[in-house]
Amino acid sequence: MLKEISIGEAAKRSGVKVPTIRYYEQIGLLAAPARTDGNRRHYEDTDIRRLAFIRHARELGFEIDAIRTLLHLQDDPNQPCETADGIANARLVEVEQRIRSLNALKAELELMVEGCRHGKVGECRVIEILADHGKCAHPHH
Amino acid sequence: MLKEISIGEAAKRSGVKVPTIRYYEQIGLLAAPARTDGNRRHYEDTDIRRLAFIRHARELGFEIDAIRTLLHLQDDPNQPCETADGIANARLVEVEQRIRSLNALKAELELMVEGCRHGKVGECRVIEILADHGKCAHPHH
């Protein structure tokens, strides 16, 4: 007979922490599992896969609501995948934007650190650049 | 005589929203300004600069606590700027790390979107990749 999967075991296998699993159940992202006699949750393999799916999507920066939609799609494999495609595309655009602004920021931070000649704060470029946005190398953020 | 700067005007000039300015006052990031007869806040140019400083630092991803430290440094320009330099440097390392992981993520999202042939969800790569981490292009996240 199969050993039942406890919440701790589910956490280990899926990479989602125990309180987070309970939280996902609470917000309806994961169905409430069956309980043992002692009122403990026990999970099936499908639950583990669902949790891994959620974890992966969270790591990719998808919001819970987007994940909810993706999970609905997954549950009904005959739907056209345009919705999923759209969600992933929107996220891609976001990520590209974020990379651009982080690159601008990196240039600026390098300028700051480089400009700091370890003197007094009065001549420190970190403070100076932060105080005056006009001194930014890339002022478009 | 100078026109007094209202909170709304301060918001416009600094780029920090009105409720956020009040919030910054509440958490002690910005000193409580003088009030008019009618109990309205009015600001000085130094306050506007401080707000712009905060806004800029927030955009650069500095946390409020780091900003608080930077502001203390700014208030006392005879301190060595190593502390400010250290904060900026730590932030630079973070930003570089974040750019790297976002690039990995971008690759993965592109793979997903590209792989989606606008068919049914059953064969959708977006769903598939999310469900199985092993399919990632860059599995190191």
Next chain:
DNA sequence: GCTACATGCTCTAGTGACTAGAGGAGCAAG
């Protein structure tokens, strides 16, 4: 002076996505 209406005030509560802790029960090993 009167009437709108914008802007300001304080206060409380809500957001997202968890995380931490209290206080107790169940369970396996020695």
Next chain:
DNA sequence: CTTGCTCCTCTAGTCACTAGAGCATGTAGC
């Protein structure tokens, strides 16, 4: 049988705001 781990529920806290209620004040047109 006791020790210690995992589990249970419940509430409250985190960060950096944001939203809204219910009032007071200021300003522009008539």
